Amino acid sequence: MKYLDEYRDHRIARALAAEIVQRTTRPWVLMEICGGQTHTIMRYGIDELLPRGIELVHGPGCPVCVTPLETVDKAIALALRPDVILVSYGDMLRVPGSGSDLFRAKAQGADVRIAYSPTEAVKIARANPNRKVVFLAIGFETTAPANAMAAWQARREGLTNFCMLVSHVLVPPAIRALMVSQTNRVQGFIAPGHVCTVVGCKEYENLVRDFRIPIVVGGFEPVDILEAVLMLVRQLEAGEARLENQYVRSVSYEGNLPAQQIMAEVFEVADQKWRGIGPIPQSGLRLRGEYAAFDADRVFDLGEMTVDEPAECISAQVLQGLKKPTDCPAFGMRCTPENPLGAPMVSSEGACAAYYRYRRHKVAS
Amino acid sequence: MRAGRVQFGGIVRQVSLDFVPEAVLGDYVMVHVGFAISRVDADEAERTYKLLEEMGVLEAELPPAEP
Numbered sequence: 419m420k421y422l423d424e425y426r427d428h429r430i431a432r433a434l435a436a437e438i439v440q441r442t443t444r445p446w447v448l449m450e451i452c453g454g455q456t457h458t459i460m461r462y463g464i465d466e467l468l469p470r471g472i473e474l475v476h477g478p479g480c481p482v483c484v485t486p487l488e489t490v491d492k493a494i495a496l497a498l499r500p501d502v503i504l505v506s507y508g509d510m511l512r513v514p515g516s517g518s519d520l521f522r523a524k525a526q527g528a529d530v531r532i533a534y535s536p537t538e539a540v541k542i543a544r545a546n547p548n549r550k551v552v553f554l555a556i557g558f559e560t561t562a563p564a565n566a567m568a569a570w571q572a573r574r575e576g577l578t579n580f581c582m583l584v585s586h587v588l589v590p591p592a593i594r595a596l597m598v599s600q601t602n603r604v605q606g607f608i609a610p611g612h613v614c615t616v617v618g619c620k621e622y623e624n625l626v627r628d629f630r631i632p633i634v635v636g637g638f639e640p641v642d643i644l645e646a647v648l649m650l651v652r653q654l655e656a657g658e659a660r661l662e663n664q665y666v667r668s669v670s671y672e673g674n675l676p677a678q679q680i681m682a683e684v685f686e687v688a689d690q691k692w693r694g695i696g697p698i699p700q701s702g703l704r705l706r707g708e709y710a711a712f713d714a715d716r717v718f719d720l721g722e723m724t725v726d727e728p729a730e731c732i733s734a735q736v737l738q739g740l741k742k743p744t745d746c747p748a749f750g751m752r753c754t755p756e757n758p759l760g761a762p763m764v765s766s767e768g769a770c771a772a773y774y775r776y777r778r779h780k781v782a783s
Numbered sequence: 784m785r786a787g788r789v790q791f792g793g794i795v796r797q798v799s800l801d802f803v804p805e806a807v808l809g810d811y812v813m814v815h816v817g818f819a820i821s822r823v824d825a826d827e828a829e830r831t832y833k834l835l836e837e838m839g840v841l842e843a844e845l846p847p848a849e850p
Contacts, residue, residue, distance in 0.1 A: 419792055421811055421823055424832055430839035437838070507816070535817025537799065557816075563802060564818045571784075615813060615821045641835065667828040668813050668821045677802040677820060 421667060425639030426462075434644035435467040441651050445471040447603045448650055449596075449739055451589060452610035453480035453767025454638050460772040462640040468647065475603070475739035478592055479610050481557045482509045482765035483737060484692040487725045489585045490515040493554050496583065496718060497528040503546060505539040506554040508532040512755075512764045516725045536568035543572065543580035552714050555582040560612040562586055562703060563677035566684035569705060569712050583714040584704055587690055589613050590621045591701035597629045601740055606650040608636040608643065611665040616681075618673025622661050630659045637665040684709060693761060694727075694734035731760035736769050743773040750778055789814060 424430075450456060456476045459465055465474050478484055494515050497504035504520065511521045511532065524530040529549075533539050539553035555565040565582065572580040589610060596602055609622055614635045622633045632653040636646030646664040653660060663669055681703070690702020705713045714720070727733070730748050735741040743749055743762070753759040755771055762768030789798040789812060796817070800806050803819045812819035 421828060424836075427836075427839060430835050433838040434835075535799075537817060560815050560820065563820070564799075564816045567799070567801065567818070612813065612815060612820065645835070666831055667823050670821075674802050674820055676804065680801075 422639065425637065425641040427641060430641050431462075431467070431644055434641065434648055438472070438644070438648050438651055439469045441648070441655055442469045442471050443655060445473070446605055446651065446654050447473045447475055448606045448608065448647060449475045449477045449604040450608040450636070450643070450646075451477040451479040451593070452608075452613070452638075453483070453765065453769065453772075454612075455479070455608060455610070455636065455643060456769050457767065457772045457775075458638055458640055458643055460776040463776075464640055464643055464647075467644070472647070472651070474647075476736070476742075476769040477596075477607075477739055478692065478695060478737040479558065479589065479613075480737070480762060480765050480767040480769070481561065481587060482507075482513060483733065483761040483768050484587055484694065485510070485513065485556045485585045485761070486691045486693050487516060487727060488691070488723050489554075489556075489583065490519070491517075491723070491725060492714075492720050493552075493583055494518055494520060494523050494528075495720075496552050496714065497523045497530050498526070499550075501550050503529045503531060503542060503549050503551045504554065505531050505533050505542055505551060507556065508534075509765050509767075510554055510556065512758065513761045514728075514758055514764070536564050537571070540568050540571050540575075540577070540580060543577050544575075547579060549579065551580050552718075553580070553582045554585075556585045558587055558589060558610070558613050559617045559681075560610075560615070562681045562685060563616060563674070566680045569684050569709050570680060572712055573709060578711075581712045581714040581717045582705065584685075585690075586685065586703035587692060588687070588701050588703065590625060591698050592692065592695070593625055594628075595695070595698045595701070596738060597625070597631070599738070601738070604631075604739065606632045606654055607634070608646045608650070609633050611635055611637045611642070611669060614663075614665070614669045614673065616674050616677045618678075619661055619663055619669065619671050620673075626659055626661045632659050633661050635661075635663045635665050635669050637668065692737075694737040728759055733760035733762045733770070736762055743770040744777065746770070750774060787819075789819070
């Protein structure tokens with residue numbers, strides 16, 4: 419496929435890897451933010467192509483993984499109500515809540531439906547005027563415009579039976595939280611290419627400036643990741659700290675303005691809890707006051723609750739790049755994609771799922 | 784609401800083009816949850832790809848490096 423196959427060309431990949439080897443004179447710790455990038459790295463063995471001195475640490479860029487446990491529990495509670503149709507992105511269905519998950523709720527008779535796009539959730543509401551449709555609207559900035567459109571459309575049409583259980587997270591505050599943490603070892607970031615396709619690169623300038631750290635906006639194919647690593651290494655070796663864009667075929671400095679507009683119209687920035695990491699101020703989005711009638715938290719008066727994670731799951735440390743999935747004693751044994759202890763093992767962008775899929779043979783030996 | 788038919792390999796799906804008003808028939812777009820979020824700039828992609836390709840061709844002519 420055009421614009422995909424070329425970025426999987428092994429000759430180019432080897433050339434980039436060779437150049438990285440040549441340029442690396444000191445050890446460097448780099449973090450790729452997005453779970454999709456983690457999967458590419460694991461799948462194509464990019465970490466193994468890099469010189470030993472370069473360590474790739476996996477970031478919290480998995481929206482399913484960082485959706486708060488409380489939100490999952492709320493979704494399950496709502497789904498079990500006979501008057502509710504709970505609509506969700508497929509990936510959320512097997513995420514463990516504190517006692518159950520949406521898939522199990524469905525098996526118990528809850529009306530849980532998978533949507534590929536938020537517009538499908540609105541369609542379901544139109545088609546079922548006597549039921550309350552709750553859409554589990556999660557994601558990073560990449561998904562926010564689409565989720566915003568659903569709320570905007572529902573409001574424009576005056577739907578009275580549609581609302582969203584929102585759990586949106588923003589990347590830059592998370593990078594900030596990681597950088598100020600005592601345990602941080604990251605010296606350069608590969609920024610998430612599709613988040614930046616929407617919001618542009620400007621937010622990352624502040625991070626580069628405040629922390630004097632190189633950031634390269636990267637794509638998702640093996641050539642993209644390798645090129646982004648090379649760009650970071652070049653900067654680090656030269657003592658530079660700049661923002662660069664590797665993913666030029668999709669990302670512009672300004673980003674996607676119509677998408678940003680709808681986000682600003684429907685959402686506002688709010689404090690947000692990240693599963694595994696904890697609360698990060700001003701790191702999430704919530705529906706604006708005008709959309710209160712479409713906010714599941716307000717419509718159902720769900721209130722606040724705090725739930726603890728099962729003790730065995732180390733997803734908190736995996737999401738912050740402090741431990742690798744294979745460091746977990748439960749990995750591949752008590753915790754598998756079919757029976758996950760935590761979210762990163764069940765999400766298609768989760769680091770644990772990536773390791774399970776592509777590195778299990780290593781653990782066995 | 785502007786929508787279009789987008790081909791993903793062998794599958795054709797309806798995709799919202801609300802965020803890419805400049806997209807026209809024949810363009811390549813990046814799609815996420817049923818919404819196109821960017822339009823591939825063919826010239827930019829071509830230009831940067833040529834550089835990578837040259838690198839690849841050159842590398843193929845050299846003996847393999849030791850990591």
